[in-house]
Amino acid sequence: xxxxxxxxxxxxxxxxxxxxxxxxxxxxxxxxxxxxxxxxxxxxxxxxxxxxxxxxxxxxxxxxxxxxxxxxxxxxx
Numbered sequence: 001x002x003x004x005x006x007x008x009x010x011x012x013x014x015x016x017x018x019x020x021x022x023x024x025x026x027x028x029x030x031x032x033x034x035x036x037x038x039x040x041x042x043x044x045x046x047x048x049x050x051x052x053x054x055x056x057x058x059x060x061x062x063x064x065x066x067x068x069x070x071x072x073x074x075x076x077x
Contacts, residue, residue: 007041007074008048024074035074042069 003012005025010017012025019026020033028041035041045065050056056064069075 007035007072008045009072028074038069038075041075042066045069 004010005012005017005028006023007028008025010025010027012018012023017025017027019029020031021029021035022033024033024035027044028036030036042062042065045068046058046061049061049064049068050058053061070077
């Protein structure tokens with residue numbers, strides 16, 4: 001079974017995403033494996049969305065990032 005980051009859904013089996021935490025990727029954690037703040041993660045997701053959706057403006061990217069994060073176990077409300 002594939003394992004994905006609980007914060008951003010990055011595939012944890014891929015070495016480029018593997019970090020010190022069992023449940024979170026290296027981009028979502030600090031050096032000790034602690035989850036970064038919601039705002040830090042959201043900023044990263046906004047930038048990620050803009051890389052594969054050309055023309056997506058900042059405001060729409062932020063709204064989409066919020067929806068995306070609500071589906072992730074780390075951020076579900």
